Amino acid sequence: MKKKRTKKKKNTRNLNKFSIQFITSAEIKEMNSEERIKTILEIVSENNLLIIQGKLKPEEETRLIGNTMALIGKSNDFKGVELAIISDNHSKNFLDKLRKNIVKMLSGGDLGIITIVGPATVVKEIQRNPKKIELFFRN
Amino acid sequence: MPIKIVQNFFKRIFNNLFKNRREIKLGFYGPTNAGKTSLANRICKDFTGEEIGEVSKIPHHTRNIQFKEKVEIDYKGKKMTFKIVDTPGIATKIDYEDFLKYKVKKKEAKSRAKEATQGVIESIKWLDDMDLVVIVLDATKNPYNQVNITIIGNLAARKIPVLIVANKIDLKKADIKKIEAAFPEYDIVGISAKYGKNLEEFYESLFRVSKKI
Numbered sequence: 001m002k003k004k005r006t007k008k009k010k011n012t013r014n015l016n017k018f019s020i021q022f023i024t025s026a027e028i029k030e031m032n033s034e035e036r037i038k039t040i041l042e043i044v045s046e047n048n049l050l051i052i053q054g055k056l057k058p059e060e061e062t063r064l065i066g067n068t069m070a071l072i073g074k075s076n077d078f079k080g081v082e083l084a085i086i087s088d089n090h091s092k093n094f095l096d097k098l099r100k101n102i103v104k105m106l107s108g109g110d111l112g113i114i115t116i117v118g119p120a121t122v123v124k125e126i127q128r129n130p131k132k133i134e135l136f137f138r139n
Numbered sequence: 140m141p142i143k144i145v146q147n148f149f150k151r152i153f154n155n156l157f158k159n160r161r162e163i164k165l166g167f168y169g170p171t172n173a174g175k176t177s178l179a180n181r182i183c184k185d186f187t188g189e190e191i192g193e194v195s196k197i198p199h200h201t202r203n204i205q206f207k208e209k210v211e212i213d214y215k216g217k218k219m220t221f222k223i224v225d226t227p228g229i230a231t232k233i234d235y236e237d238f239l240k241y242k243v244k245k246k247e248a249k250s251r252a253k254e255a256t257q258g259v260i261e262s263i264k265w266l267d268d269m270d271l272v273v274i275v276l277d278a279t280k281n282p283y284n285q286v287n288i289t290i291i292g293n294l295a296a297r298k299i300p301v302l303i304v305a306n307k308i309d310l311k312k313a314d315i316k317k318i319e320a321a322f323p324e325y326d327i328v329g330i331s332a333k334y335g336k337n338l339e340e341f342y343e344s345l346f347r348v349s350k351k352i
Contacts (some may be wrong), residue, residue, distance in 0.1 A: 019321045058296040065231055066263050072233055080232025094211040112201045120232035128283040130320070 018047055018122050025054040026029055033057070041071060044119050045078050046138050052115040064117075070099050077121070084126040087113040145224040162209060163349060166269040168262065170286050171198040171228030173295040174306040176205075177332035180223040183207050185338075191225050197241045199255035201227045204265055214342040219349060226265060227258030229286050253326070265292060270352050271300050277328060278305040278313035282321040291322065300351035302344055305329040309336060 020025075021043050028036060037060060043050045054063065066079050116126060116135075124136040140334040163232050167175040172312040192205045211221050233255050238248035266272075270295050275280055303322055305315040309331040319327050328344045330337045 058289070058292040062263050062293050065229065065286075065289065066260050068231060069233070069259045073253055073256045079309065080230070083231050083289075085285065085288070112338040120234065126285070128285075129281070130283065135183070 002025060007028070018048045018049065020051065023050065025052075025053045028052055029056050033060050033063065035058050036060060037067055040064060041081075043069060044081055044117050047076055047119050047122055049118040049123065052117070053113075055087070055113045061085075078083070078119070080120040082116075082118045082120055082123040082126045084128055084133065085113065085117045086128070088115070149313065153256055154204040162220050162222045164224060164270045165270060165345075166224045166226060166265065166272045167229060167275055168266075168272050169275040170277070170280075170284065170291050171230055172196070173228065173275045173280075173284060175275045176225050176333045177230065178273070178275055178304065178306065178330070179205075179207075179223050181332050182221065183210060183223060183337065186210050186212055186268060191223060197238065197243065199230075199238075199251065199258065201225060202251070202258040203227065204258075204261050209256070212345070213343065214346060217346055219346065223268065226262040227255065229259055229262050229290060230255075232284060233259075248330050251321065266290075266299075268295065269294075269299055271302070271345075271349060274301055274303045275306050275332075276303060276318055278307050278315055278318060279310050289323075291325070300348050301325055302348045303327045304341065305317045306332050309334050 001130075023039070031039065036056065037124070038102070040050060041064070064081075064083070071078050072080055116133075122138060124138045125134075127134045127136065155232035161182055162294050167179050176192045176194050180192065180194065183189055183191045187207065189207070191207050192201055194200070201234055204227070207223045210221045210223050212221060220322045233252050235245075235248040238251050239245065243251065274287070274291060274294075276287060291301060291303075303318065303325045305313070305327055308315060308329040313329070315327065315329040326344050326348055328337065328341050330341050
């Protein structure tokens, strides 16, 4: 019985500390790969949900997973991350693609993409279907 | 990344020169419990008479890279020699408490979790060494999972040919069309590694994708 109560307290504490942070594409562009991954893991390991305007490069995504695993091994409280990259990939015709590429060129990045990274202790699952994204929280 | 692309370019030239004489490194990648070891076992058993590893319902049962060399697949008179590399399932989170549900003791669960994190790191490291990758997905699960997208995106960036396997098609919930819709630009073959269903089509696709190396 005592054990159950302790567990409940721990979960409530997680949700009390929870906040959402946002990194703009300009901020993320200023960082090199190492800084990006370090910043993401620092924010998420402190129980924050992070929204990034833009996305990581494919090799950065795998490095993020690798560094996440290394951090789980070092920490008792950190259980990993939930990650989702959401983009508008539905434009199939030539004009749509051209328009997207011009906007991308002028803005210096794809503004139609966002990356969501949450701590696994708080975010149970980010379920993505083509047309909707659902965030399921623990507790 | 540009160095990797140059490396892969020279690797491909070298591979073409010695195409039929060398072993193709064939990696089995995917999320946990999708059936990577089951499929690798099925192939190894069919062509060498030996299995590659143990299979279990507990996630992260494969926590080390397992491989079998000189596996000669003989399909419809065509022969190719592979080094089969079975990798631990890739995940973005590992909680030892998840193993407790499978009646694993707490101490063992903690050590299993630690080994599993190392396994994921090893899987990622080995990505660069592969000539060809079979992505094994559980056809009963939602394919729009970031782990799947990340692995496939990385292989595309490294220009490594990919064959996607929709495993567990023997189950009622299996939905291969959902996987086809999620990854329309890839070869997808539905199989049941457990029951050996549709393996002919798998070998056909494997030989076809091997030509892209």
